[in-house]
Amino acid sequence: MSKEPLILDGKLVSDDIKAKLAVKVQELKEKGVTPCLATILVGEDPASATYVRMKGNACERLGIISKKVVLDESTTTEELMAAIQELNEDPNVHGILLQHPVPHHIDERAAFDTIRIEKDVDGVTTLGFSQNAFGFAEYPSCTPAAILAIMDYYNLPIEGKHAVIVGRSPILGKPVSMMLLNRNATVTICHSRTKDLANIVSQADIVVAAVGKPNFIQGNWIKPGAVVLDAGYNKGNIGDCDYEACAEAASAITPVPAGVGPVTIATLLKHTVESAERTVQV
Amino acid sequence: MSKEPLILDGKLVSDDIKAKLAVKVQELKEKGVTPCLATILVGEDPASATYVRMKGNACERLGIISKKVVLDESTTTEELMAAIQELNEDPNVHGILLQHPVPHHIDERAAFDTIRIEKDVDGVTTLGFSQNAFGFAEYPSCTPAAILAIMDYYNLPIEGKHAVIVGRSPILGKPVSMMLLNRNATVTICHSRTKDLANIVSQADIVVAAVGKPNFIQGNWIKPGAVVLDAGYNKGNIGDCDYEACAEAASAITPVPAGVGPVTIATLLKHTVESAERTVQV
Structure with a gap:
């Protein structure tokens, strides 16, 4: 094939998503709610640290609060679950992202499943998977x-x-x-x-x-x-x-x-804003 | 191909499963526990009635109690969910089977998901699906x-x-x-x-x-x-x-x-016995 392929420009798609989100964030702020994504980074993996930083920066550029939780490499599963539980209970946090992968000694599945489904904006919980598979997940992966x-x-x-x-x-x-x-x-x-x-x-x-x-x-x-x-x-x-x-x-x-x-990050922000919108509707 | 195929004999496989179950049922009874499967049939569909009867008979032949709940065609989703909730709370019921399909006006998914995962021996809940997809379901479909x-x-x-x-x-x-x-x-x-x-x-x-x-x-x-x-x-x-x-x-x-x-029915009985065994272990 000599014909050039269509380059699927993730920047273009993510800019389109983010432009729509900017309007929604503004509307939420007028109602007194600022969307907030909590990110949890466990350990020192440089790639993971970069991803978390990119996600945090993307939040801030859109006016979404980025709440960063950084835990030591030696964190236990129980300690990580307790940290997630605290975010579950914080009414100002609308989404929780646990950066994958976590250190090997941690039960990542148990940690993921500690995230309340209403805040699982990254779409990583066990229940979220099947809701998605059955076509009714609020926040697909x-x-x-x-x-x-x-x-x-x-x-x-x-x-x-x-x-x-x-x-x-x-x-x-x-x-x-x-x-x-x-x-x-x-x-x-x-x-x-x-x-x-x-x-x-x-x-x-x-x-x-x-x-x-x-x-x-x-x-x-x-x-x-x-x-x-x-x-x-x-x-x-x-x-x-x-x-x-x-x-x-x-x-x-x-x-x-x-x-x-970039579209993955924009999707994460979109889910976080949707979660914040749901708290306003209630 | 003139060669005859191997006929995969479901009767043989189910007899093998049931022979092993008979021993376990006996052991449970000696510990004072008789496994019990509750079946729920909603409406008059003759095929569904036949399936439920077959499952009930299979239970009884193995010494498993078959608790039959039969609900009228006009049952609402809420009424069905209430009936399931009652079985969830009954400590003598180890497994709950809601016969599929239910009448069209009922939200079958909501009804399935009312079944407590510990009693979902038919493997129909949303959460059970993803546990199965991730390889750790107790009772796969x-x-x-x-x-x-x-x-x-x-x-x-x-x-x-x-x-x-x-x-x-x-x-x-x-x-x-x-x-x-x-x-x-x-x-x-x-x-x-x-x-x-x-x-x-x-x-x-x-x-x-x-x-x-x-x-x-x-x-x-x-x-x-x-x-x-x-x-x-x-x-x-x-x-x-x-x-x-x-x-x-x-x-x-x-x-x-x-x-x-027949192997599907034997599997249902197997899960019911496993659920009863878990109540003894606790």
Whole structure:
């Protein structure tokens, strides 16, 4: 294919989401409510620290309060759960984000599930997953929601398409599979034990890369005209797809960086504002 | 293929499960606990009445108490939820089964989600679905669990196989997809909006029919040597697969009746006994 693919510009999509949010934040403030996202960072992982800082900055640029909780690497599961519980009970906090991954000695699932569903704006709780899978979650997992937001922004059809998801994590591969299924895609979920991955990916109309391995998805796996969504974000700003090669075949593709990433953050802010709006409605 | 397929005998698998359960029921009774499954039937649907009766009889044959709650067709969602709440609070009830489907005016999801997770032996709650999807449910949805029990009884490999699920309901298609995925199958989920279904099914090493349409899956869709699991149970004891034609190609196949059905009931009893055991351990 000599035709250039459509570059799915995550900056453009996130700016569109944030412009709408700015209006809502203003309206909330006039009602005396300032949306507040609490972020919890456990330990010293530099990438995680960067993500939390980016999310905090994005909040502040929109007038959303960013409440930062930083816990020591040696924090126990119980201590982390207590910190989350405190945020659950704080009426001024509308959303809680626990930065993934936490140190290995912590039970991350137990910590995630301590977050009250009403404040689970990152969409990481067990209950939130199934609400999402059944189509009625208030806050679907942010990266999957971002992927769908990008497709919708560009009017890329989902119904009847064959979507192949590479990866099966509880906060990315599994929820995006369920969301695309609920939008009437036929969905195939692949992973490290999948045999003949290239052959399966080559049948996809929509490829979602959610595997966490740099340049893993090869260009010659992509069916000409397929839509490629790269949710990978590996060291050195490298995605899960070999971008140049995949772009040769794709009709549309997200770059890394400035693809799924910024929209994920905008989605997190959107959920936080929605949560704040719900407290006003009550 | 002239070779006869292996008939996956649901009666044999369920007898095996029930023989083990009989011992456990005896042990529980010696400790003063008789397992009890409460079934709720709303309305007059004859098929539903038959299912509930079969489940009740299966309980009684094993010495499990079958507590039958029968509610009028005109029951409201609130009345049904109140009836479930009463069973939740009854310490002598170890499992609660709400027979699907309920009359249209009832919010079935709300009713299912009234069942306490500790008594959700049928595996129908929203929270139970995601616990299952994340691999830590105590009581996975019974029909999906039965499908896996049959495969395990016959030592049919799952890891690395391509499983194609036809159907995406919250109590069958979606949970069986997650369970096969957690067992390291590559999983494709198809449904009414899937294009070129025959082509997708023809790539499957494992076919799960969960669509509720008699003789829907055609024999010439089945890859020679595939394993066919038919969870359909339509009027006149007819499965979702055209049995004779599918059996020509399959290496192993469940008949209808006497395939998945009896194992589903045995699984329900197993979960009820496990729930009773947990009350003794506490």
